[in-house]
Amino acid sequence: MLELQHVSKHFSGIPAVDNISFSARAGEVTGYLGPNGSGKSTTMKMITGLIEPTFGEIFFDGAPTLADPIAFKRRMGYVPEEPYLYHHLSGAEYLTMVSELRDLPRRLSQERIEGLLQLFSLHGDRHASIQGYSKGMRQKILLIAALLHNPDLLLLDEPFSGLDVASALVLRALIEELACRGKVVLFSSHELDTVERISARVVILHKGHVVANDEIERLRGLMDLPTLEEIFSELAVEQDSRSVAQQMVGLIDG
Numbered sequence: 001m002l003e004l005q006h007v008s009k010h011f012s013g014i015p016a017v018d019n020i021s022f023s024a025r026a027g028e029v030t031g032y033l034g035p036n037g038s039g040k041s042t043t044m045k046m047i048t049g050l051i052e053p054t055f056g057e058i059f060f061d062g063a064p065t066l067a068d069p070i071a072f073k074r075r076m077g078y079v080p081e082e083p084y085l086y087h088h089l090s091g092a093e094y095l096t097m098v099s100e101l102r103d104l105p106r107r108l109s110q111e112r113i114e115g116l117l118q119l120f121s122l123h124g125d126r127h128a129s130i131q132g133y134s135k136g137m138r139q140k141i142l143l144i145a146a147l148l149h150n151p152d153l154l155l156l157d158e159p160f161s162g163l164d165v166a167s168a169l170v171l172r173a174l175i176e177e178l179a180c181r182g183k184v185v186l187f188s189s190h191e192l193d194t195v196e197r198i199s200a201r202v203v204i205l206h207k208g209h210v211v212a213n214d215e216i217e218r219l220r221g222l223m224d225l226p227t228l229e230e231i232f233s234e235l236a237v238e239q240d241s242r243s244v245a246q247q248m249v250g251l252i253d254g
């Protein structure tokens with residue numbers, strides 16, 4: 001289980017994430033939602049150890065993640081929102097580098113790389129440089145890199161970004177399958193339909209605060225709202241989208 005206890009992150013004294021506590025359990029998918037700038041990526045980065053919390057602690061299977069960061073990173077796979085890749089490498093070279101950094105045996109890692117490239121329909125492009133890859137192709141490389149070492153915890157920050165319909169369907173099924181196999185999966189997304197389909201629970205952030213942390217089914221009942229989109233709008237959207245759109249058109253067409 002992944003557990004955040006009273007975690008905050010301040011940038012120049014300003015809280016981006018403010019005293020949040022929640023847990024994500026093994027065997028189920030936890031959706032992590034919030035408007036732009038609400039603190040989702042900051043939370044993900046704190047869990048990975050890329051940035052340290054200003055306050056609070058993060059635990060994985062009962063142990064503080066910062067107590068033994070190397071052991072924790074062996075068990076974690078992370079798909080960042082921003083694809084920081086080495087563009088001069090080919091997809092296959094990049095994945096080989098990742099597997100070497102992760103100390104995976106060469107034969108095993110090559111089998112996994114070849115297989116995953118095939119299954120993500122990227123095999124034909126494996127020797128081309130990442131520079132020439134489309135956004136979706138880069139996203140697939142990030143996904144494969146996060147999966148290669150068969151992690152127990154998957155942190156997926158907008159993992160569907162740039163994927164075509166077929167690949168998004170594969171990823172959706174993959175996330176469900178990983179949870180079925182007992183992994184902890186925390187994934188952030190703005191695609192509420194997808195979140196609603198595959199997540200048991202959601203955590204909703206608004207301006208750095210947790211405004212909901214429950215099973216989707218229970219939230220529907222408690223709030224008497226039929227869809228996650230309506231629950232999300234009620235808790236985390238302040239503006240009337242129709243009126244904002246009309247004002248925008250008014251400005252350019254006035």
Ligand SMILES: Nc1ncnc2c1ncn2[C@@H]1O[C@H](COP(=O)(O)OP(=O)(O)OP(=O)(O)O)[C@@H](O)[C@H]1O
Nearest residue numbers: 011012016034035036037038039040041042043081
């Ligand atoms: N390195 C940083 N320095 C200063 N402020 C930061 C930094 N990183 C994030 N922030 C601020 O923290 C807040 C939360 O940002 P974050 O990227 O976590 O939001 P998000 O929920 O992931 O948004 P999005 O949906 O747009 O990806 C924002 O106000 C952002 O400007």
